[in-house]
Amino acid sequence: MNVLEIRGLSVDYLSAGGTVHAVDDVSLDLRRGEILGLAGESGSGKSTLAHAIGRLLRPPAMITAGSVVYHRKDEQVDVLKLAPKALRAFRWKELAVVFQSAMNSLNPVMAVGAQIDDVLRIHEPDMSRKARGERVVELLRRVGISADRRKSYPHELSGGMRQRAAIAIALALNPEVIVMDEPTTALDVVVQRDILHEIRTLKDEYGFAVIFITHDLSLLMEISDRIAIMYAGRVVETGTAKELHRSPRHPYTLGLLRSFPKLRGPREDLLGIPGTPPDLRDLPPGCAFHPRCQSAFDDCGRVSPRLLPGPHGEVACLLNENTGVEVQA
Amino acid sequence: MRFLARRLGFYLLTAWAAVTLNFLIPRMMPGDPVDLLVARLKGNVDPAAIEAMKQAFGISDANLWVQYVDYLGNLFNGELGRSITFFPTEVTTIITGALPWTVGLVGVATLISYLLGTLLGVLAAWKRGSWLDGVLPVSTFMHAVPYFWVALALVFVFGVTLRWFPVSRAYGLDVVPAWDGPFVSSVLYHAALPAITIVIASMADRILGMRNVMVTTLGEDYVVMAEAKGLTSRRVMWAYAARNAILPNITSFALSLGFVVGGSVLTEIVFSYPGIGSMLLKAVENEDFPLMQGIFLVISLAVLVANFLADLAYVVLDPRTRQEA
Ligand SMILES: Nc1ncnc2c1ncn2[C@@H]1O[C@H](COP(=O)(O)OP(=O)(O)OP(=O)(O)O)[C@@H](O)[C@H]1O
Ligand SMILES: [Mg+2]
Numbered sequence: 001m002n003v004l005e006i007r008g009l010s011v012d013y014l015s016a017g018g019t020v021h022a023v024d025d026v027s028l029d030l031r032r033g034e035i036l037g038l039a040g041e042s043g044s045g046k047s048t049l050a051h052a053i054g055r056l057l058r059p060p061a062m063i064t065a066g067s068v069v070y071h072r073k074d075e076q077v078d079v080l081k082l083a084p085k086a087l088r089a090f091r092w093k094e095l096a097v098v099f100q101s102a103m104n105s106l107n108p109v110m111a112v113g114a115q116i117d118d119v120l121r122i123h124e125p126d127m128s129r130k131a132r133g134e135r136v137v138e139l140l141r142r143v144g145i146s147a148d149r150r151k152s153y154p155h156e157l158s159g160g161m162r163q164r165a166a167i168a169i170a171l172a173l174n175p176e177v178i179v180m181d182e183p184t185t186a187l188d189v190v191v192q193r194d195i196l197h198e199i200r201t202l203k204d205e206y207g208f209a210v211i212f213i214t215h216d217l218s219l220l221m222e223i224s225d226r227i228a229i230m231y232a233g234r235v236v237e238t239g240t241a242k243e244l245h246r247s248p249r250h251p252y253t254l255g256l257l258r259s260f261p262k263l264r265g266p267r268e269d270l271l272g273i274p275g276t277p278p279d280l281r282d283l284p285p286g287c288a289f290h291p292r293c294q295s296a297f298d299d300c301g302r303v304s305p306r307l308l309p310g311p312h313g314e315v316a317c318l319l320n321e322n323t324g325v326e327v328q329a
Numbered sequence: 330m331r332f333l334a335r336r337l338g339f340y341l342l343t344a345w346a347a348v349t350l351n352f353l354i355p356r357m358m359p360g361d362p363v364d365l366l367v368a369r370l371k372g373n374v375d376p377a378a379i380e381a382m383k384q385a386f387g388i389s390d391a392n393l394w395v396q397y398v399d400y401l402g403n404l405f406n407g408e409l410g411r412s413i414t415f416f417p418t419e420v421t422t423i424i425t426g427a428l429p430w431t432v433g434l435v436g437v438a439t440l441i442s443y444l445l446g447t448l449l450g451v452l453a454a455w456k457r458g459s460w461l462d463g464v465l466p467v468s469t470f471m472h473a474v475p476y477f478w479v480a481l482a483l484v485f486v487f488g489v490t491l492r493w494f495p496v497s498r499a500y501g502l503d504v505v506p507a508w509d510g511p512f513v514s515s516v517l518y519h520a521a522l523p524a525i526t527i528v529i530a531s532m533a534d535r536i537l538g539m540r541n542v543m544v545t546t547l548g549e550d551y552v553v554m555a556e557a558k559g560l561t562s563r564r565v566m567w568a569y570a571a572r573n574a575i576l577p578n579i580t581s582f583a584l585s586l587g588f589v590v591g592g593s594v595l596t597e598i599v600f601s602y603p604g605i606g607s608m609l610l611k612a613v614e615n616e617d618f619p620l621m622q623g624i625f626l627v628i629s630l631a632v633l634v635a636n637f638l639a640d641l642a643y644v645v646l647d648p649r650t651r652q653e654a
Pocket of ligand 2: 047048
C-alpha cells in the first residue's frame with residue numbers, strides 16, 4: 001500500500017547561466033511504513049526532490065511537471081495542488097522533514113523545547129499547556145535527550161544531540177511520512193550508528209514511512225527496505241536493498257557500491273566512478289551517464305534509456321533495455 | 330553575565346579616558362577661558378572679577394594633579410564650569426535645559442524611524458514581488474539624498490508654502506512652559522515637521538538594511554523548516570525570520586541612538602530648535618570652550634551608554650552571547 005506516489009516530477013532552477021534540470025521526470029512510490037533510501041552523488045538532485053515533496057522550494061526553483069499524491073485512509077490528494085490551509089495541515093501532521101544540517105535547521109534563538117512546542121500549539125490547539133510540556137519531555141526522552149535539555153538552545157547541544165532534537169521535532173505530530181535529508185552525514189561514525197539504530201526503532205514503534213537521503217550507499221544498504229538511485233536528476237535504478245547489493249544492474253549503481261569500503265566483509269579496492277557529474281544545464285545526449293560509463297556502447301550517446309521494470313526493481317539502462325546483457329562487473 | 334561585566338569595564342575605562350582628555354585638552358591649549366572672556370569684554374574688567382571667574386572656571390596655578398582631582402570632584406557633583414556665551418550660567422544648567430529637547434525630538438524620531446523602517450524592511454523582504462517592491466527605488470533615492478536637502482524641501486513645502494507647520498522654535502510664543510494641554514500640544518505641533526524630516530531621511534537606510542538581512546535570513550534552513558512545520562506565515566515571518574534578522578541590525582541601531590545627542594546639529598539649525606545641537610553651534614561661534622567641552626562630554630557618554638544598551642539587547646535577544654566563555 002503506497003502512502004506517497006511521485007509521478008513524473010520535474011524541477012528546474014532558472015539561473016542566469018541556463019536552466020538547471022535538477023529533477024527530471026522522477027517517479028517513485030513510498031509504501032506505508034517502509035524506509036526508502038535515495039542515493040546519488042552530490043548535486044544529483046536529492047535535496048531538490050525532498051523539498052519538492054514538501055512544496056518547500058523557493059524561486060528560482062520551479063516545479064515544471066508532475067504530481068505528488070498522498071494517500072489518506074479514504075482519499076488521496078495531490079500535494080502540489082493543495083490550497084494554503086490544507087497544505088499547512090498536511091505539513092508536519094502527515095509529512096515531516098529532517099533537514100540536511102540540524103545546526104542550520106534549528107532556530108538559533110529558540111530553545112529546542114519551544115521549537116517542538118510551537119508545532120503542538122499550532123496543530124493541536126486543544127492541548128493544554130501542561131499536556132504540551134509533557135509531550136515535549138516525552139519526545140525528547142524518546143530520542144535520548146534528557147528533560148532538562150528542553151530549555152537548551154541549539155548552540156548548547158552537540159551535533160548528535162541537535163540531530164536527535166530535529167528528529168524529535170519531526171515526531172511531534174506522529175506523521176505518516178518523514179523525509180530525512182542526510183540526517184547523519186555531519187556526524188562521526190559512532191553517533192551515526194546510534195542515530196540510525198534509533199530511527200529504525202522509532203519507525204517500528206510509530207509506524208511512519210521514511211525517505212532516507214544520503215550519498216552513502218553502504219549506509220543505505222543497512223537501513224533501507226528499498227533503494228532508489230539518482231543520477232543527474234533522474235532515477236536510474238530502484239530495487240530492494242538486498243537485490244541492489246547482490247546484483248546491481250546499472251553501471252552507476254555498481255560504481256557507487258564500489259565507492260565505499262564495505263563495513264563488513266573483505267576489503268575491496270575502491271574503484272568509484274571516473275570523471276565528474278555532468279552539468280545539469282547541458283546534459284550529454286542519450287544516457288546522461290554514458291561519458292563516464294565503462295560499459296557504454298554506441299547507442300548510449302543517442303538513445304535516452306527509460307526506467308523499465310525488470311525481474312526485480314526498475315532500471316534505466318540500454319544494456320538491460322535492448323540486449324539484456326548483464327553489466328560487466 | 331561575565332560578558333556584560335567585561336563590556337561594562339571596557340566602557341568605564343573609555344568613559345574615564347574621555348573625561349581625562351576633556352580635562353587635558355583645554356589646559357594644553359594657549360590662553361584660557363578667562364582670557365577669552367576678558368578679550369570679549371575688551372579688557373574692561375575688574376581684576377577681582379577675573380580672579381573670581383578663574384575660580385569659577387576651576388583654573389588655578391596649582392599643580393596639574395591637584396587640578397585633576399578637583400576637576401573629577403566637580404564632575405562628580407555635576408559641575409562643568411561656566412559658559413562664556415551665557416556667562417555666568419553654569420554649563421550643567423545649559424545642558425540640562427537643552428538635552429530634553431534634543432532627546433525628545435531626535436530620540437523619539439530615531440525610534441519611530443527605526444521601528445517603522447524595520448517593519449517595512451521585513452514586509453518588503455517577505456512580500457518580494459508584490460507592490461511593496463515599490464518601496465525600494467524610493468528608499469534608494471532617499472538614501473542617496475542628503476538630510477539637509479530633505480529638511481529644506483519639507484520646510485519649503487509644508488512650512489513656507491502651505492503653512493501647515495511652524496518652521497522654528499520648540500513651542501509657540503503664546504504658551505508658557507507647563508505640563509498642560511496647550512503647552513504640550515504646541516510642543517508636539519512644533520516638533521512634527523523636524524521629526525518628520527528625521528524619520529524620512531533616516532528610514533530609508535533602515536528599510537534597505539533590514540530588507541537585505543531579512544532576504545538572507547529567509548533563505549536559512551530554519552525558516553524553510555518553520556514553513557515545513559506548517560506554522561502560520563505570521564509566525565514564520567516574525568518568530569523565525571525577523572527575530573533573527575534584527576540581530577545584525579542592533580549595532581547600527583545603537584550607533585544611531587548614540588548619535589542622537591551629537592547628530593542633531595543640522596536639524597536644530599534648520600528649525601532653530603533649542604537643543605544640544607543649537608547650543609553647540611553657539612558655543613563654537615563664541616569660542617565658548619567650557620560649553621563645548623561639556624557638550625562633547627555628554628556626546629561621548631551618550632555614545633557609550635548607547636553601546637552598552639546594544640550589548641544588553643544582544644544578551645537579551647541572542648542566547649549565543651549568553652554562553653559563558
Ligand atoms: N538555487 C539554485 N540555483 C541554481 N541551481 C541550484 C540551486 N540549488 C541547487 N541547484 C542545483 O541543483 C542541483 C541539485 O541540487 P541538490 O541540492 O538537490 O543536490 P543534492 O543531491 O541534494 O546534493 P548534496 O548531496 O550535495 O546535498 C545541483 O546541481 C545544484 O547545483
Ligand atoms: Mg542535498
